[in-house]
Amino acid sequence: EDQVTQSPEALRLQEGESSSLNCSYTVSGLRGLFWYRQDPGKGPEFLFTLYSAGEEKEKERLKATLTKKESFLHITAPKPEDSATYLCAVSILTGGGNKLTFGTGTQLKVEL
Amino acid sequence: GAGVSQSPSNKVTEKGKDVELRCDPISGHTALYWYRQRLGQGLEFLIYFQGNSAPDKSGLPSDRFSAERTGESVSTLTIQRTQQEDSAVYLCASSLITSSDEQYFGPGTRLTVT
Numbered sequence: 001e002d003q004v005t006q007s008p009e010a011l012r013l014q015e016g017e018s019s020s021l022n023c024s025y026t027v028s029g030l031r032g033l034f035w036y037r038q039d040p041g042k043g044p045e046f047l048f049t050l051y052s053a054g055e056e057k058e059k060e061r062l063k064a065t066l067t068k069k070e071s072f073l074h075i076t077a078p079k080p081e082d083s084a085t086y087l088c089a090v091s092i093l094t095g096g097g098n099k100l101t102f103g104t105g106t107q108l109k110v111e112l
Numbered sequence: 113g114a115g116v117s118q119s120p121s122n123k124v125t126e127k128g129k130d131v132e133l134r135c136d137p138i139s140g141h142t143a144l145y146w147y148r149q150r151l152g153q154g155l156e157f158l159i160y161f162q163g164n165s166a167p168d169k170s171g172l173p174s175d176r177f178s179a180e181r182t183g184e185s186v187s188t189l190t191i192q193r194t195q196q197e198d199s200a201v202y203l204c205a206s207s208l209i210t211s212s213d214e215q216y217f218g219p220g221t222r223l224t225v226t
Contacts, residue, residue, distance in 0.1 A: 004154070034214065043116070043203050043217030044155070087155070098207065099145065099168065100215065102154035 002027045006088050006103035013110050016077045021106045023088030024070040033071050034100060035064050036087040044087055047073075078110045114138070116218035118204050124224045125194055133189045133221045137206030144187050145207075145215060146179060150200040158202075161187060194225045 003026045013019055025033065032051050036044035048057045050066040057064050061082065063074040073086055085107045089100040117136045125131050137144050146158040157171040161181040172178070176194075181187040191198055201222050205215035 036217075041219075043205075043219045046214040046216060049214055089155070098143070098213065098215070099157040099160055099171065100147075100155070101157070102147075104152070104154040 002090065002092060002101045004088055004090055004101055004103035006086075006106050008106060009104070010107045011109070013075075013078055013108070015079055015110055015112050018074070018076045018078070020075070021073040021086055021108070022070060023073070023103055025088075025090050027090050027092050027101075029093035031091040031093045031098070033066055034089045034091070035062075035071070035073055036089065038085045038087055038105070047086075075108070078108075080110045080112060083108055083110045116204055116206055116216055118202075118218040118221050120221060121219065122222045122224075124226060127196060127225055128193055130190065130192045131194055131223065133191075133202050133223070135187045135189070135204030135218060137185070137187070137204070138216055140184075141206035141208055141216075142184050143207045143209060143213075143215075144181055145205045146187070146189050147203045147205065148200045149203060149220070155203065158189070191223075194223075196225050199223055199225045 005024045007022045032049050034049050035047040038044045048064040053068045055066050061076050065072045085105040087105045089102040091098045119134045142163050144161045147155040149155045159179045160168040176192045179189045201220040203220045205217045207213045207215045
């Protein structure tokens with residue numbers, strides 16, 4: 001069974017304090033790994049897709065990396081507006097479509 | 113352009129009633145997905161539509177759940193004889209094609225069954 005596990009469940013950082021969120025996955029064949037950001041009361045907002053081990057993508061203060069077993073979302077010098085729940089999801093090679101299996105998320109709080 | 117829209121934003125219903133949730137995908141997006149997000153749990157896949165192909169219903173939790181899509185536009189998710197465990201946020205997403213393209217989510221419908 002495909003599984004996605006995110007850690008930590010919650011993370012509190014001071015503004016400017018860099019850290020990383022982890023997403024470990026067990027799938028039969030990875031098609032893609034996705035990172036989303038979700039603010040309270042809103043739908044997930046797409047951040048990155050990673051397809052193969054060694055791939056990295058960056059956007060502002062965020063950088064996502066991928067290995068064969070896990071992905072990291074690195075947050076450099078975070079600001080309070082980075083506070084949100086960060087979701088990781090995978091899609092697999094077998095079967096049609098691109099249905100995503102999600103982890104339960106990491107709730108990030110960045111304080112002044 | 114406009115994003116994915118969903119209606120209603122909130123729905124409170126009594127146990128045993130039927131409900132209909134609506135999703136308007138991004139224009140031109142051929143793939144449409146429904147997910148459910150229960151409190152403290154990850155998003156769960158429910159159903160996916162791609163063009164005129166038969167939908168993938170593998171995530172529907174029971175036969176009380178059904179969905180339809182009109183061509184490549186609006187979709188409705190229907191829950192019959194609602195139960196308290198159906199309380200959740202129901203999210204719709206659309207994407208250009210069904211490969212690894214990113215999915216764009218709507219704001220969701222919060223369903224509360226009393």
